[in-house]
Each structure stands twice: as structure tokens, then as C-alpha cells.
Amino acid sequence: MPKDGGIGASTKRREDIRFLTGNGNYTDDINLRGQAYVHFLRSDVAHGRLNKVDTGDAEGMPGVLRIFTGKDFEGVGGLPCGWQVTDRFGEVMQEPGHPVLAQGKVRHVGDPIAAVVAETYAQARDAAEAIVLDIEELPAVVDMKAALKEGAPKVHDELKSNLCYDWGFVEENKAAVDEAFAKAAHVTTLELVNQRLVANPMEPRVAVGDFNRSTGDSTLYTTSQNPHVIRLLMGAFVLGIPEHKLRVVAPDVGGGFGSKIFHYAEEAFCTFAAKALNRPVKWTCSRSEAFMTDAHGRDHVTKIELALDKDNNFIAIRTDTHANMGAYLSTFAPSVPTWLHGTLMAGNYKTPLIYVNVKAVFTNTVPVDAYRGAGRPEATFQLERVIDKAARELGVDPIALRRQNFITEFPYATPVAVEYDTGDYHATMDKLEEIADFKGFAARRKASEAKGRLRGLGINCYIEACGIAPSNLVGQLGARAGLYESATVRVNATGGLVVMTGSHSHGQGHETSFAQVVAEMIGIDASMVEIVHGDTANTPMGMGTYGSRSIAVGGSAMVRATEKIINKAKRIAAHLMEASEADIELKDGQFSVAGTDKSVAWGDVTLAAYVPHNYPLAEVEPGLEETAFYDPSNFTYPAGAYACEVEVDPETGRVTIERFAAADDFGNIINPMIVSGQVHGGIGQGIGQALLESCVYDENGQLQTGSYMDYAMPRADDVPFYRVDHSCQTPCTHNPLGVKGCGEAGAIGSPPAVVNAVIDALQSVGKNVTHIDMPLSPSRVWQAMQG
């Protein structure tokens, strides 16, 4: 029976009411008294020397308050990078500066050169057009392999080359891996591109800076997934504002998908300019501007090799990847192709030897950083594609080949430094076979053939590392931050309570699901629990939301804080009932003394905490408010199996998704409705990557896909209804809720299924097509069929 509340119930979302009625409070809805507006003049060349920025004419234009250029930021820190990777040879990565406004050079189309602050947006835009630029255009590097050639133009003159790092993992295993390949019975090789994508949350970024001259306090309202991280990075590294004088507010945020994790120049600018002008300064990003300023995602070029023995057991994997960093290092960019990618190369399989090489490269393009899945989709895609290719080369069933190599005993230590705590990959595959109706495929293929279409079935598995992350571990790997999470539970005298969480909700429904957990723990109605997030002034220091970490890490902090509340409340209840604390039980919001009929209600205890007339003041402080910080001891490992059925029109190469099924193991689940929604959204983005989306630069570094006219976002008629299931549950063993996280699974698990399905369709009519790079546009598929 479905529950009607608490953990496991598909409770309807409380936040929906304000969003459905137009009462959300997004950053662009915030307007402060006396606010001025900034428009950024951006580079329209990919690489150039900035000889002169002449603002003379523009300064006299109507409404202009001040025009800022790189000179104004010479004494200000640059945008910091939060992760330092050490390369194969023990050297730290090359880490160039990243000024708020360009200094000396521009390095990608969209690099900000000047900022015009005016009374209105229109005036700021008009004045920007009157700025005269003298830019000496330099040859641009766009292709990663070309960027590494001797004599290639350097993105950063002060660096040795365009190589950020050359990372090997696990370096000590390299010789053993090579040896395994030398004696393999079969080796399958695949070269592929995991194309550059743009995250494209529907809400473009916005920043509003404010300064209070009488207190010296700065406030930034921004579209962020992690306001505390922005406060720390911007305050400590860019503007030199101590954290107690800086408040960062991320109110309702319209999606993030990773792109709103990072600290951006516009945030620092608005905060800086508000103080300089003593007026609030607002910036609202246009979508065209977003395409050339939001950090992009993916952009890997990879060669993967899989070695098998004569019995088709996987014996080794070797990969070689070039990963694009773009022109500057975005906040967590170096970690994505390394620790979030290399550590997942074992997938769901017991391959004993793995070696991953990644060369991160600077190019004259927008910086690349985490996008939904971040490294894990790149790992999954290459692994699941090469396994499919191996199965076809060996003439074995791709599901049987996977099953034969599944990890079946847990905990399992992979050769790439992580230990999976739980999982049951046969169970999710069994579930997939059921919900995807594999038995009916042959008949569906016949029906497609009857109307002149090719039908293919593609499957894949995935594993991801979520619940990011144990601070001491990531510290060793180069993270310049801890990755704990926090919660304060403040109980009011009349029994209602507020949870102030360091997690941030930008679509995930925390206000509903977090309340379900606390309500169940205490045994009160969820309507008595309010969830507050997104404001550094009223939430404890938290690391925010990404990496499917909110319930696994933030939820755990909330559970720990609630446990402290319950323990204290039991002491108060024991006093009120003149009983021993050890005998107090809490059930359905009622404290009782075991074995007696004595009880007091939750509200009696909360009232006593704040009106402590009859109260053990000598032993227990009044009040009922607790904070907990939770630092996970391991990652969590959601896993699953996905199936896609496509039809291909052999006349045009057009691919349509006919069926899509996902069987996931997320451990325990708080709100199944929300979890399904997360998977649906991830699948939508994964299908987008597989069939439609691609961020394209020409050889001069001009962005070819700079708006929704050119960048193909998935639309409602590009996707079918999805069949999703998360009834296979192996609870996480190391967090109190047994949860694993579900935010990225769909985006990680779906692209290989789509591509495998298209290859299956083409091979079903004897086409010798073994791979097509994404997106599988009609022209690419049609071309492949002509071979």
C-alpha cells in the first residue's frame, strides 16, 4: 500500500503552489530600491590582444553611471579554481589566472571586456555599443589535439603549453594493464567523442549586488546551487570580503544541472560595483549570453580498449582521453575528467586491471566544468559502448556478456580506488527485462519493418559515485574544499519546527521530501516542518547541491540534527514524567514511559523547552535547537540498467525513440514521485545528448550554436513516455537513511542505450556500422548507412 505521508510516500510538492501561481521568487524577480543595471561588453573574437578599450564616447551617453574595465580589477583577485590535480609525474596542474574582466588578452568569444553600469538596461546596452575596442586578433586553438602540438598558439602566454595536466590512473597499474592486453584473447577498441553540451537550465543566470554603507555589509543575490561556496570563493579569493560581512542569497533557482555550481565573474562584478557605486547593481543574463558564458559540459575525445580472455571475461581496460578545459579553469573543472571519471571506469564489472590517461587541454572556448553526471556519463558511455561492440565482435548476447562480468559480491574494491558498498546488478537487469518487455521486441521489430522502418534495442548498465564526498579523501585528491553538509533544526515553543539546510533546492523538491523525513522521525504531520535553504544568513555553512548529494549528505546531516533534538526532548520528557530517560519512547509525536500509561505530547515538551518552569535547568539548557554537520565516510553507488528502442527511417536516417525503460537501484527512497521525476528529467537530457544536442565551434573559435535557433534542445515531441522503476533497493550501508541519490542517473544511464539501439537497428539489416558519434542526427545516421 502506498503511504500517505512520511518516508516512502509520494507526497505532492508544497513548493508547487507558488511556482504554479506565478509567485516564485527567482533572482530576476528581485528588484532593489535605487538599483542600477550592468551590461557586459564581451569579446567577439576567440583570441586576441586587447590593445585599447576606449570608453570615452560611451561614458557621456544617457544614464551611464560608470564603465569598468580590466584596469579596475587589477588589485582584485581572479576567479579561483577549487580543485588541483596532480599529474602522472607528480607535478601539479598548470593553473592560469582568470580575471573578472579581461586583462591584456581575450581568450574566448564571450570573455567580458568592459561592464557598463547605467540607470536602465537599455541605456547600458546602448552605451556598450559606443565603446571602441582595439583588439589584435590572434590565431585561436579549438581542437584539443592541435592545441597540444609543438608551436600551437598558447591560450595563456605565461604557461609552458596548452596542457593543463597529463593524468594517469592508476599509474602504478600501467605496466600490468599493458601486459594483460598483450596476452588477451580478444581486444575491442573504440574511438569516440563525448560532445560538448550546454547545461541550459531554463532560468538564465542573474546576479544582484548590494552594499550597505552604514554597516559595510555586502549582499549578493544569485542563481546558485551553493550560496555558501560562492560566499567563500568570492569573499576570500576575489574581493577580500570576510564571510561575516558578506551574505549570499540563492532564492528560487530555475534549474542548475551543474552550471550554477561555479563562481562566475558577473557575481563578483555586481558585488564589487555595488560597493563602488553605493547602489544595487543587477545583471540578467540573456540566453545568447548564457551560451557563451555558462560553463559547458563534457567535451571528451576518447579511445577505449577492452581486453577479454578466451572465456569472455573482462581482464583489462585502457583508456586515453583528451578533456577540454576551455580558456580558463572553471571552479571544479579539473576534477571532472579525473576523479569523477577515472574512478568510475570499472562500471558494474569485475575488471581487475584498469588504466586511465587523461590530458586536459586549454583551448579558446568557454570553460568546461560539471554538467549533470559530470565525468560519470563520459565513463559510462565509453564503457557501455565498448562492451556492446565487444559482444557484437564475439557474437555473444550483450546482456549475457554483461551479466557474466557483473560484480556480485559486496563490498567490492575496484582497481580504480573506490569501494562499492552495496548493489545487485542482476536484480536491476532482471527488472529491466521485465519492464522493457524484451520478449515482445521481435514482434515490435516486425511491425516496424512492415512500415519500412528499422528497429533496434539497446541496453546498458551504469554505476555512479554520488553522495559527494568524504572530505579527507577528496582533500588527498586535490579538492580545496570539504564536502560535508549541514543542518540546523530549530523547534518552536508550539511544536512546529524549521530545518535550515546547507543543501539547495533548484527543482529537486527538498521542501517536501526533507520535511517527510523529519516528520516521520518525530511522528508529527509534515505541515509542522518548514525547510529553509539558500541564504547564508540563516543556514549553517553548507556545500550545496550537486553530485546527487542532497539527501545522502544533506539529508544525513538533517537526520543527525533531528536525532539530537529527539534525545534532548526525551530528557525533558523524562523530567516532566518523573521517569528515567532510558525508559522514554517517542512514537507518533507522543513521549511515553515504557511499560506504563504515562505520556506527554511533543507539544508539551517543546513548550517546556521554551517556558522552563518545571524543567531540569541544572542539567539541560532551555530551548530546542540543534545543528549537525555530516561528513560521509564513502560515496554512494546508485546503479541500474536502461533499455531504449528506436526506429530508424532508412530513407532519411531520422531516429525516433519508441520506448525507454530504466531500472534503478537508489537504495531507500523518500518520495517515489520525486525520484521518478528526477529520472525522467535525466533521461530527457540523455536523449538530448544522444540525438540532438551539440555545442559547436568553428576552427576560428566562433560559437556556431549560440542560441536555441542552433542548439537543439529536446522538445516534448522528441521523447516518449518513459517506463521507470526503482523497486530494486539495496540500501546504502553507511548513511542513516540508506539512500544513494537519484539526480544524475538518468543523464548517465541513457545516452549509451540510445546509441546501442541505433547500432542494433542498422546491424539488423546487415549494415557494418559499429559506432556513430553523438548527436545521432539524421545526416550522421544516413551517412553511416551509406558505407
Added chain:
Amino acid sequence: MPEVKMTVNGKPASGQIEGRTLLVEFLRENLGLTGTHVGCDTSQCGACVVHVDGRAVKACTMFAAEAEGAEVKTIEGMAEADGTLHPIQQAFQDHHGLQCGFCTPGMVMSAAALLAESPTPSEAEVRDYLEGNLCRCTGYHNIVKAILAASGQDVSRIAAE
């Protein structure tokens, strides 16, 4: 600056505007009706859809001056005065048809226009009609389901949750 007058959500509204002021800017900046969103600058995303004289219009693609004398309805005008949600809004909540909420006002306004034209649309018709409304969160599954449900059709056969 010229003055523009129109009726918005049943109430008279007016303001001094520049000729280049877009309807969406007038609604958001002059009237403070921030439920209508701007998600792009090429008339693709549909976050700004409102009704002008009963027709669904992208408010980023129309000058405010062009709405002179028109009846405009925005997301703020959909629920009853007592807060009771419009059936489409209610269906979106019941079927989890929204996540971050940014595209939602445009989706609801488009859905209302669709159901006015075609009271019991097929799944394909709904998907086709939403061609001009982008959502990045839901994969469209629950949006399509919510609109079918709002039209009174049985959605229980559509994959659960």
C-alpha cells in the same frame, strides 16, 4: 514616452513605456507580474507565454504597445481569487508536472490554450502543441501526463509516478 493601456487579469493596467518595451518587460517591470518568465531571446522557450485576447502569445515577441486595449491574461490570473488552483494547475501538482518551476507558467498558459482549442487532445497532439515550450527538468513525461489528465482523460495506464 507614450502611455499604453490594457486589461491584465481583469484589471485595468497602464504605464509609460518606450517604444521598444516588450510586453513581457511591461508585465514584469511595470506591473510587477513576475510570474511570466524570460528564458531566451529568440522566441523559442515559451517561458513567457501569456494570453492576449484569448490567444497564446510569447510575451517576449510582442511590443507592449501592440497590446494596447487588449485583454491580457497571465499565470497570476489563472487561479480563483480564493487561491483554488485552475484545473490545469492542479493537474500539474497532482502529476508532478514541474520541478524548478521556471518554465511552468508558460507551460500552463500553453496548455490552457491547447485545451481551449482541443478539449481532449491525444498524446501526440499535446507533444506537438508544446513544440514552443522548453522544459529542462521533467523530460516532459509528467507535463504531458498532467495536460492529458487536466483534459479529463484517464492517465492511469501511463507509466506510474
